[in-house]
Amino acid sequence: MAQQHHALSSQESYNPNHLLDILLGKMQLKNDAALSRMLEVAPPVISKIRHHRLPVGASLLIRMHEVTGMSIRDLRDLMGDRRTKYRLSDAQGRPKPEEKAAQAAAAAAAQQQQGQQQGQTTEATSSSGTSSTGNYAH
Numbered sequence: 816m817a818q819q820h821h822a823l824s825s826q827e828s829y830n831p832n833h834l835l836d837i838l839l840g841k842m843q844l845k846n847d848a849a850l851s852r853m854l855e856v857a858p859p860v861i862s863k864i865r866h867h868r869l870p871v872g873a874s875l876l877i878r879m880h881e882v883t884g885m886s887i888r889d890l891r892d893l894m895g896d897r898r899t900k901y902r903l904s905d906a907q908g909r910p911k912p913e914e915k916a917a918q919a920a921a922a923a924a925a926q927q928q929q930g931q932q933q934g935q936t937t938e939a940t941s942s943s944g945t946s947s948t949g950n951y952a953h
Contacts, residue, residue, distance in 0.1 A: 828895035
């Protein structure tokens with residue numbers, strides 16, 4: 816089985832074990848199982864983080880912050896995450912080329928339909944020849 820590594824693990828300074836060890840000491844816990852209970856995650860999550868198969872995600876960082884009172888920046892510093900911004904890659908959230916074409920076609924169709932409806936409204940108003948108050952008895 817090939818070992819999978821996430822992109823953050825390519826940073827030389829990245830060491831989630833240091834963060835986990837600090838949390839164990841700060842919360843006076845005996846082992847990773849106790850840490851997983853404290854953070855309300857399954858024990859394999861901690862193991863996968865220790866073996867660099869899973870990054871410390873945003874939701875786990877927030878949970879660590881809530882439990883310890885430490886700032887997110889301090890938690891990230893402890894694991895060696897020196898990035899100034901923590902965000903998804905540029906590719907995530909961007910529409911795929913075929914989705915982009917479909918969106919453009921849908922927008923063009925909507926614009927055309929709107930133009931046709933405005934033309935029909937104008938025709939109806941000019942062909943009726945009556946004012947809006949002409950149908951009411953006074």
